[in-house]
Amino acid sequence: MPRSRWMSRPMVTAGAALFAVTLVAACGSSSSGSGGGSGGGGSASSAGKAVNGGNLIIARTADSQSMNNTNVFDNESIWIFENIFDTLYTVTPNGKSVQPDLATGYKVSNAKKTYTFTLRPGVKFSTGQPLTSADVKFSIDKARAAAQGWGYIDTAIKNVQAPSPNTVVVNLKYPWAPLLADLSLFSNGIVPDNYGGKTETAFYQAPVGTGPFKWGFWHKGQALKLVKNTNYWKPGLPHLDSVTWTDTPSDNTRELQLKGGQAQVDEFPAWSTVSSLKSTPGITMNLFPSTRTDYVLFNEKRAPFNDVHVRRAMSLAIDRQALVKAVLFGNGKPANSVFPPQVPYYQAATQGLQLNVSQAKAEMAKSSQPHGFSTTFLIPSGESDDSTIAQIIQSDVAPLGIKIKIQQLDQNTVNTDQQGLNYDMSLSYWTMDIPDPDELATFAVDPKSGAKSFYTDYDNPAVVSAVHAAEKTLSTTGRQALYNKVQTQSAADAFMAFLYYSPYAYAASSKLHGFYVTPLGNYHLENAWLSK
Amino acid sequence: MNQLSLIGRRLLQLIPVAFGVTLVAFLLIHLIPGNPARTVLGIHATPAKVAALDKEYGLDKSLPAQYLLFLNRLVHGNLGESLFYGVSARTLIIDRLPATLWLLVYATVIVIFMSVPLAMLAASKKNGVRDHAVRTIPLVGLGLPPFWVGIILVEVFALKIHLFPVDGYGSGVAGHLRYMFLPALTVAIGMAPVIIRSLRASMLDVLGADFVSTARSKGVPESRVFVRHVLRNAIIPTVTVLGINIGFLIGNTVIIEQVFALPGIGGLMIQSIFNRDFPVVQGVTIVFAILVVLVNLIVDLTYARLDPRVSLTR
Numbered sequence: 001m002p003r004s005r006w007m008s009r010p011m012v013t014a015g016a017a018l019f020a021v022t023l024v025a026a027c028g029s030s031s032s033g034s035g036g037g038s039g040g041g042g043s044a045s046s047a048g049k050a051v052n053g054g055n056l057i058i059a060r061t062a063d064s065q066s067m068n069n070t071n072v073f074d075n076e077s078i079w080i081f082e083n084i085f086d087t088l089y090t091v092t093p094n095g096k097s098v099q100p101d102l103a104t105g106y107k108v109s110n111a112k113k114t115y116t117f118t119l120r121p122g123v124k125f126s127t128g129q130p131l132t133s134a135d136v137k138f139s140i141d142k143a144r145a146a147a148q149g150w151g152y153i154d155t156a157i158k159n160v161q162a163p164s165p166n167t168v169v170v171n172l173k174y175p176w177a178p179l180l181a182d183l184s185l186f187s188n189g190i191v192p193d194n195y196g197g198k199t200e201t202a203f204y205q206a207p208v209g210t211g212p213f214k215w216g217f218w219h220k221g222q223a224l225k226l227v228k229n230t231n232y233w234k235p236g237l238p239h240l241d242s243v244t245w246t247d248t249p250s251d252n253t254r255e256l257q258l259k260g261g262q263a264q265v266d267e268f269p270a271w272s273t274v275s276s277l278k279s280t281p282g283i284t285m286n287l288f289p290s291t292r293t294d295y296v297l298f299n300e301k302r303a304p305f306n307d308v309h310v311r312r313a314m315s316l317a318i319d320r321q322a323l324v325k326a327v328l329f330g331n332g333k334p335a336n337s338v339f340p341p342q343v344p345y346y347q348a349a350t351q352g353l354q355l356n357v358s359q360a361k362a363e364m365a366k367s368s369q370p371h372g373f374s375t376t377f378l379i380p381s382g383e384s385d386d387s388t389i390a391q392i393i394q395s396d397v398a399p400l401g402i403k404i405k406i407q408q409l410d411q412n413t414v415n416t417d418q419q420g421l422n423y424d425m426s427l428s429y430w431t432m433d434i435p436d437p438d439e440l441a442t443f444a445v446d447p448k449s450g451a452k453s454f455y456t457d458y459d460n461p462a463v464v465s466a467v468h469a470a471e472k473t474l475s476t477t478g479r480q481a482l483y484n485k486v487q488t489q490s491a492a493d494a495f496m497a498f499l500y501y502s503p504y505a506y507a508a509s510s511k512l513h514g515f516y517v518t519p520l521g522n523y524h525l526e527n528a529w530l531s532k
Numbered sequence: 533m534n535q536l537s538l539i540g541r542r543l544l545q546l547i548p549v550a551f552g553v554t555l556v557a558f559l560l561i562h563l564i565p566g567n568p569a570r571t572v573l574g575i576h577a578t579p580a581k582v583a584a585l586d587k588e589y590g591l592d593k594s595l596p597a598q599y600l601l602f603l604n605r606l607v608h609g610n611l612g613e614s615l616f617y618g619v620s621a622r623t624l625i626i627d628r629l630p631a632t633l634w635l636l637v638y639a640t641v642i643v644i645f646m647s648v649p650l651a652m653l654a655a656s657k658k659n660g661v662r663d664h665a666v667r668t669i670p671l672v673g674l675g676l677p678p679f680w681v682g683i684i685l686v687e688v689f690a691l692k693i694h695l696f697p698v699d700g701y702g703s704g705v706a707g708h709l710r711y712m713f714l715p716a717l718t719v720a721i722g723m724a725p726v727i728i729r730s731l732r733a734s735m736l737d738v739l740g741a742d743f744v745s746t747a748r749s750k751g752v753p754e755s756r757v758f759v760r761h762v763l764r765n766a767i768i769p770t771v772t773v774l775g776i777n778i779g780f781l782i783g784n785t786v787i788i789e790q791v792f793a794l795p796g797i798g799g800l801m802i803q804s805i806f807n808r809d810f811p812v813v814q815g816v817t818i819v820f821a822i823l824v825v826l827v828n829l830i831v832d833l834t835y836a837r838l839d840p841r842v843s844l845t846r
Contacts, residue, residue, distance in 0.1 A: 059793075063803070065572065065616060073574035148573075148581050220617055220624055221803065222701075222795035248793045249803075252679075253699055256686050257793070260698035412566030412808055419570070419579055450578035 071149025085189025095519030372401020612811030775831030
């Protein structure tokens with residue numbers, strides 16, 4: 001029977017029609033869609049000379065949460081609004097100091113309690129409204145009042161005054177060494193006085209600042225766009241017409257977007273792909289020095305982690321080189337201090353507790369658990385890096401008679417248990433927000449800071465005293481001596497096991513120039529440009 | 533009239549379904565440890581700040597009180613405010629619903645255009661070479677994980693031959709057709725084998741029926757026998773299988789949305805679960821429930837349309 005001929009007509013025709021329509025759409029609408037491109041009106045294409053124009057697309061791991069700079073803690077929000085709001089002082093490219101931004105300089109009183117700042121002339125908000133001291137006073141006052149946000153960073157400030165349009169006076173309760181670093185924090189970013197007549201909620205729906213970019217749009221969970229601020233106070237900048245951050249949680253998809261030209265930056269590619277990205281034509285694999293430090297937390301509320309010998313033994317048993325190799329694929333280095341190298345007053349000479357099995361066994365012999373014990377290692381689920389770390393440490397401490405059971409819970413639950421001191425051992429990390437060690441030091445070793453010494457319940461009065469003395473010591477040498485003491489003693493106490501320092505990994509198109517991430521993790525895009 | 537009555541009854545059934553779904557979703561999301569304030573405040577949040585934000589969100593109230601508040605809002609058409617974004621949950625969902633609907637419809641269309649010709653081809657010569665080929669080759673698609681299939685399609689069609697974009701949703705009908713083709717094809721590759729096998733089996737059953745022999749003996753052309761008599765009768769059970777698969781697909785869109793960076797509600801659901809964004813999770817759950825009910829309704833209506841003997845009153 002001729003059963004094959006029926007295939008020649010209706011269904012095949014319809015199927016062919018569907019594919020034809022799709023192919024026509026594929027070929028005929030290359031400029032449409034949300035992916036966008038890097039086009040733009042530059043006049044030169046050489047890598048040496050900056051080209052104006054273009055839309056930079058950054059594929060990032062997660063969406064922002066809010067543009068309210070005084071009470072938001074997630075980096076994906078912070079990195080955006082740092083391109084909208086300027087501060088009086090800003091972090092230097094090496095992340096270790098500050099440089100003038102909206103202020104041109106300052107004078108300090110003899111008692112070191114009054115700072116008088118002179119504002120940069122001719123600065124305007126993106127709306128065209130001139131910047132005045134009233135805007136600065138309003139901005140810092142609201143930052144100080146953010147009790148659930150970053151208000152704690154400004155606790156040393158007694159009040160802010162605006163005696164003339166270009167002068168701002170900051171009065172302190174006591175001499176405070178980290179003041180300029182604190183003022184460089186994004187929470188002290190300058191917004192128009194009284195939100196330019198808007199409510200706080202309405203203002204942060206489309207925030208206004210003096211930075212290189214101004215508000216475009218935000219389709220939540222999809223993309224956020226900033227456009228060039230033509231009133232920006234740095235002549236000739238920014239180069240880009242706009243920057244769009246797209247939300248792409250999948251590592252694979254971000255990499256494909258970069259390779260396919262739908263994005264010019266892949267934020268945080270998987271460590272396992274860094275090597276291949278380095279050799280991929282058209283892609284620059286950036287590893288920017290960072291302040292990220294990863295730690296093992298020991299809960300001193302629970303035995304036997306209240307025994308310093310147990311903590312020291314475990315810290316001495318960890319093979320940090322193996323962690324760097326297995327987790328970071330070699331793109332990092334073992335940590336020796338609670339401070340990372342990119343932080344001022346980091347003490348390179350602090351050896352910390354590095355791998356030494358015989359010494360680890362000796363510490364265990366001196367401990368309350370000379371024959372070992374069983375414990376639980378709490379880590380987030382779905383995080384392969386954390387899982388690898390836990391397994392390596394599990395293996396490292398086994399010769400000491402320590403049996404580790406790895407417990408994986410989702411990140412939110414892990415945070416809850418850490419903050420409630422409801423764990424034995426766990427993992428955490430830190431990245432700096434300001435170019436001064438004060439914030440980290442207080443958080444990490446002061447049990448009364450609200451963070452219970454990085455949620456370890458560690459309490460060494462000598463270390464706490466040194467941290468608070470450093471806050472009020474203005475001489476560099478004096479602060480160095482105090483922070484050396486903090487680093488040396490906290491390492492000896494092994495209140496955490498310092499694991500490794502890792503860089504910020506950003507894969508970018510070779511057409512992108514002037515893209516730089518500071519050790520604090522933030523990036524200002526006024527110097528970024530795209531070649532053709 | 534029968535159709536209108538069925539539609540009315542099904543829409544009324546949505547009320548208890550939605551209520552049950554919200555109750556289960558509410559209890560499940562609250563059973564999971566962790567809370568939204570910790571997500572918002574970051575990993576280094578102090579307990580005092582977490583407690584203050586809990587109070588602001590109303591999470592310090594009892595669970596029944598929170599649920600009643602949610603229901604009260606729901607009957608007024610208000611899903612509440614996203615705890616993560618601080619904007620209306622309804623707005624978030626409505627913004628992201630079109631991408632998911634596009635994916636579902638586009639994938640279904642591709643599945644139909646893939647499955648029907650192939651099933652007919654296989655059934656045209658039982659146990660022949662093409663029958664074995666059609667039964668075997670698509671099965672590979674069933675066994676391959678969608679995220680892998682998606683990545684391979686992107687590597688080939690987007691990066692190698694630049695026919696389609698890597699990902700995204702596109703704008704306008706032409707943009708959606710172009711941008712959503714690879715995601716929809718990825719879904720279709722996983723779904724088509726089931727439909728092909730179901731339709732082939734049905735067609736083989738129908739091919740042995742008396743009315744087919746009668747049609748042939750009357751000299752009706754073979755192509756007409758296949759399309760008018762065999763396909764129309766064989767497709768009825770396949771519609772049910774397709775409907776069930778679309779129901780499953782609604783819950784599984786998240787994988788495809790992740791791979792192709794589609795701004796759909798599947799991704800919103802996952803993100804909201806991790807953020808403990810209770811109002812959004814509950815809102816998306818209700819939308820999923822409504823979609824499943826609607827797909828089943830469409831299946832029933834299609835069933836009656838294809839076979840007039842099927843009564844809609846039962």
